[in-house]
Structure formats: structure tokens, C-alpha cells
Amino acid sequence: MKTSHVFPRHTNYDLPFAVKGDGCYIIDKNGKRYLDASGGAAVSCLGHSDETIRKAIIKQTEELAFAHTSFFTNDPAEKLATLLANNSPEGINKVYFVSSGSEAVEASLKLARQYFVEIGEPERHRIISRKQSYHGNTLGALAAGGNITRKTYFEKIMLETSSISPCYPYRNKNNNETETEYGLRVANELEDEIRTLGAKNVMAFIAETVVGATAGAVTAVPGYFKRIREICDKYGILLILDEVMCGMGRTGSLFACDEEKIIPDIITIAKGLGAGYQPIGAMMCQDYIYDAISNGSGFFQHGHTYLGHPIACAASLAVLTKLIDEDMCKQVKEKGNILQRTLQRVIGQNQFVGDIRGRGLFRGIEIVKNKSTKEPFPKKFNIANKIKKEALNIGLICYPMQGTIDGSIGDHILLAPPFIINENEINEISIKLKSTIENVCDEYK
Numbered sequence: 001m002k003t004s005h006v007f008p009r010h011t012n013y014d015l016p017f018a019v020k021g022d023g024c025y026i027i028d029k030n031g032k033r034y035l036d037a038s039g040g041a042a043v044s045c046l047g048h049s050d051e052t053i054r055k056a057i058i059k060q061t062e063e064l065a066f067a068h069t070s071f072f073t074n075d076p077a078e079k080l081a082t083l084l085a086n087n088s089p090e091g092i093n094k095v096y097f098v099s100s101g102s103e104a105v106e107a108s109l110k111l112a113r114q115y116f117v118e119i120g121e122p123e124r125h126r127i128i129s130r131k132q133s134y135h136g137n138t139l140g141a142l143a144a145g146g147n148i149t150r151k152t153y154f155e156k157i158m159l160e161t162s163s164i165s166p167c168y169p170y171r172n173k174n175n176n177e178t179e180t181e182y183g184l185r186v187a188n189e190l191e192d193e194i195r196t197l198g199a200k201n202v203m204a205f206i207a208e209t210v211v212g213a214t215a216g217a218v219t220a221v222p223g224y225f226k227r228i229r230e231i232c233d234k235y236g237i238l239l240i241l242d243e244v245m246c247g248m249g250r251t252g253s254l255f256a257c258d259e260e261k262i263i264p265d266i267i268t269i270a271k272g273l274g275a276g277y278q279p280i281g282a283m284m285c286q287d288y289i290y291d292a293i294s295n296g297s298g299f300f301q302h303g304h305t306y307l308g309h310p311i312a313c314a315a316s317l318a319v320l321t322k323l324i325d326e327d328m329c330k331q332v333k334e335k336g337n338i339l340q341r342t343l344q345r346v347i348g349q350n351q352f353v354g355d356i357r358g359r360g361l362f363r364g365i366e367i368v369k370n371k372s373t374k375e376p377f378p379k380k381f382n383i384a385n386k387i388k389k390e391a392l393n394i395g396l397i398c399y400p401m402q403g404t405i406d407g408s409i410g411d412h413i414l415l416a417p418p419f420i421i422n423e424n425e426i427n428e429i430s431i432k433l434k435s436t437i438e439n440v441c442d443e444y445k
Contacts, residue, residue, distance in 0.1 A: 021048020216364025
């Protein structure tokens, strides 16, 4: 669309023109249907035509569209915060609403810093994260993440952060290690880095509970996060869990950390919180962090115009109510198992499929040139982008990404379909992925 005045993400690629949503499908202006197997970017957890959420939005617009939170609170925000707090990990009772996942992470980093200033430890300022992670596109969130490609242009204007190895067993577990031994080895890198920086200088460790777009639904081995929690407690460092992509039921529990049996100090959510019907995210924190602000300066030095937006909160309240009342997390676990089994059956033996991983309806497929050696395709082949285009051509939306292994080489496909998906649609995803992978990769083997 060369005549468009929209500044697109990719300036040399004409996109289909979306006009309508129907369940798990998006329809373009020519009537072509696209099965949304990635929920956009793990956003559309309830599909594209949920009447309950639509009605909640309309009702709220008829009552109150906007009231700035420096002057008012509002009913949808209060009810949503209460519902989140009542269903969150123990002690996490305060909710700070924003409009995106990047904003939620940015707020979490600023809260961590202000917390230590308030309690008399102003020297704590360093952030430690993991390689092959992603925490958002604002400068603070981008600096905290480990997505090399997205950081390249902006490194000179970002704050300094440290990173340790990811928990990525498919690539990095030694053959002579058990999963437990591997998990402890990479978790203990955190303690090493804290000692290198000086514990008195470190304020937070941030990690995705289940890694999202950068490495493709990588889950930690059992015991990894338990050890991470122990290290943070030992040195008085805040643990921030980024569940922007993997939270709100996506992995089979409302908060992904429930499966890890740990409780963070701060947690960030977005994407599925609004299910795509409104832009909304949130940072949630432990009571003691909030109390430090409340009993200290009494003012969090942060804010955005649209935080706690009544219409966004009304939509999110309808989403969260549905997730809880209809026991969607149980459905996600069951459908996730079906998706995993179907993918294994249809593409598991494919010569280009190295690993199929994930949890719930959050699955990653790592693409390789050689299955037995795990050799990736050379970066110059740009396999991920070719898979995305080929899939779109046959009516499938998936989320391929390049740089899976180290930020440069490696390709994967991320799947995060709506929770309302059925078995026929799961089969459609698998069959279309099979032909897509074969059509693209056969050319470069």
C-alpha cells in the first residue's frame, strides 16, 4: 500500500487488510480467512468476536469514557484490581495499571529503584536479566532484555545492565548433567554476577517465567526458579517476573509462576489481560513494597495519561471474569496437551523440527537444518521470515523469530492460539505448519 500514510513496522512489505474477526480467525477485505495460531503476539486469548467483552466496552462508554487518575479513581479499575489481587500469588495485592507490557516492565524497574531509595539503600541500581530474553521496547525495558537484534540501534542511549545464561536445556544442558544439575548450574550464575557487581549495588533480577518471542516458549527445568528465589532472598534483591506474554492463563495457570511454586516481589502482565479488545497492562507488587512508598514519600514518581483507563479496565474485567468463572486455565492445560500431541504426530518427525516445547497453549517449535546435530540454518537464509510469509499465504498466522540461539542464528515458531480453539483448528494449525516448514526449508537443506 504505497499510498498509505501509516508508518508500518516493515516498510517494504504490503500487509493484508484486516476487516473482521470471527472466533479464532481474522478476515481480510477480500474475504480470506486466517487462523490466528499466535493470538497476534499471544494477545487474543478469547478470539476476535467475544460478545461479552464487546458489550462491556459499549456499556462503559455510555457511562464514563475517561477520568484522569490524578483526580479520580473509577469503578472498573477498582473491581479489576480487586479481582487480580484475590487471584494472585500470596502477598501481591497492589495493582498499577498501564497500557502495555513494555509500560508494565518500565514501571516495575522504576518501582524497584524507588523502593530501595525509600528504604535507605540508594546505592542499589543494577539490574540483572537473562540472555535471549525480551522485556519490552521502551528504553528501560529494552535495556533489561536480552534481545540483541532489537537493542542494536539503541545501545548507546540505554542504561547498563548485566545478563546471565538462560535456562535453555535443548541447547545448553550437557549430556552428563541431570535436569536438576543443569538448572542449578545456570541459576547459580545469578549469585556469581551479584558477587561480581557487589550485592549492595544490585536492585533486581528480572526474568520471563516462560520465555516468549526471543527463544520460543522455553520453560525452566524443575527447581531452577526455586534456586533463583533463594539467591534473591539471600542478597535482598527483588525478583521481577515478566508474565506479559506467558501470564493470564496462557500456560495453564492464571499466573505462570504458580507452576514454579515461587512468589515474586513484582510481576508484570498485559497481552491476555485485555485479550486484544483494549490496550491494558499491569504491574503488581508485594504489600511491603507498596508500604515502603506509602510510608515514605507517599508518591510513586511515575505515571501515564491512560493508566487505569475506565474502558480498558471494563474490557479487562470482562476478560478476567470469563477466565476465572469458566475455568479457562483447566481448558488451556487440556487443549495444550492436545496441541503438543498433534504437533508431535504431524511434524515431530520432520527433518527440520528440532524441538517442540512449551506449556499450555504456549508452544515453540525450533527449526534446524540437521535434526541429529541440532545445526541451525545460516542466518542469511532468513528462514523465520520466509515461514511467516508462507504461512500467511495459506491462511495461517504464526509468530516465527530469528536469533533463537544467541541473538543471531537459529529460528523458531511461536504458537499461542486463543483459548477457545477446538481440535479441528488445532489440526489445521499442524497441517498448515507441516506444509509451510517443508516448502520453505526444503529449498535450503
